[in-house]
Amino acid sequence: MPSVIEAENLRFAYVRVPVLEDVSFRVDAGDYVGIIGPNGGGKTTLLKLLLGLEKGQGNIRLFGCPLEQFKQWHKIGYLAQKSPVSQSGFPVSAEEVVLMGLSDRHGSGVSLSELKQVHEAMQQTRTREYAGRIFHDLSIGQQQRVLLARALVSRPELLILDEPSTALDPESREMFFNLLGELNARRGVTILLITHDTGEVGKYISKFMYIDKTLVFYGTKEEFCHSQTVAEKLGAFAQHTIDHLHNHGRCPLGGACGEIKND
Numbered sequence: 001m002p003s004v005i006e007a008e009n010l011r012f013a014y015v016r017v018p019v020l021e022d023v024s025f026r027v028d029a030g031d032y033v034g035i036i037g038p039n040g041g042g043k044t045t046l047l048k049l050l051l052g053l054e055k056g057q058g059n060i061r062l063f064g065c066p067l068e069q070f071k072q073w074h075k076i077g078y079l080a081q082k083s084p085v086s087q088s089g090f091p092v093s094a095e096e097v098v099l100m101g102l103s104d105r106h107g108s109g110v111s112l113s114e115l116k117q118v119h120e121a122m123q124q125t126r127t128r129e130y131a132g133r134i135f136h137d138l139s140i141g142q143q144q145r146v147l148l149a150r151a152l153v154s155r156p157e158l159l160i161l162d163e164p165s166t167a168l169d170p171e172s173r174e175m176f177f178n179l180l181g182e183l184n185a186r187r188g189v190t191i192l193l194i195t196h197d198t199g200e201v202g203k204y205i206s207k208f209m210y211i212d213k214t215l216v217f218y219g220t221k222e223e224f225c226h227s228q229t230v231a232e233k234l235g236a237f238a239q240h241t242i243d244h245l246h247n248h249g250r251c252p253l254g255g256a257c258g259e260i261k262n263d
């Protein structure tokens with residue numbers, strides 16, 4: 001089976017300012033990848049390259065197909081850092097926002113099967129109870145779940161999210177991450193997520209990707225704990241606390257990792 005994403009020697013510059021160099025990796029079906037790294041390190045740019053929103057050098061294959069020929073965009077759900085819906089003041093209902101996620105719709109009518117998809121996505125994200133309410137009247141946490149429903153409405157196999165939890169309060173954040181964890185574990189949705197909530201997301205993810213102008217680290221949580229490169233970049237303490245396993249004494253190294261047990 002082909003990988004969901006294959007990236008080979010990606011390189012990108014904004015007007016001759018290098019942003020990403022020498023980035024190669026693959027993401028397999030069912031992976032849940034947490035992308036971390038310093039601000040300005042090129043994480044958002046990487047997602048944009050994968051989605052064809054920016055064009056750089058190198059090769060990208062999505063579901064085995066070269067990006068240039070890829071047409072099955074319904075297989076990918078994307079939740080951007082700043083959604084145009086959140087920024088416009090247009091009075092649309094939550095349900096209409098979700099419907100917008102069906103990008104290949106024709107005409108103005110809504111078919112029964114489209115409605116079914118909208119209801120299903122709102123069910124999954126527990127947003128059906130406010131389907132008829134104006135999007136902008138909802139809390140930030142509710143809005144973010146509606147936007148997640150919009151990303152899910154085409155029943156994507158890959159979900160790409162750019163810091164979806166930044167504006168959320170701790171309770172909404174936990175709910176949001178639980179939801180993503182469920183989608184990955186129960187429905188096998190592959191997830192690529194930029195986040196600063198490393199402790200929270202560490203409960204669910206299977207792999208870490210550390211981007212700082214290049215691919216500094218990419219591997220499982222266990223490999224993350226052992227990585228000398230990560231230790232050099234983050235410092236050993238951060239390396240061993242960023243990952244949920246350590247915080248809960250379930251480090252693969254045994255005990256609370258040994259290395260930080262007195263902290």
Ligand code: ADP
Nearest residue numbers: 014015019037038039040041042043044045046
């Ligand atoms: P991250 O997501 O890791 O914070 P970004 O991919 O957003 O990093 O940005 C990487 C670098 O590219 C930063 O130095 C940022 O200032 C720059 N950058 C981002 N978008 C643009 C743009 N549209 N034009 C010029 N420079 C940009």
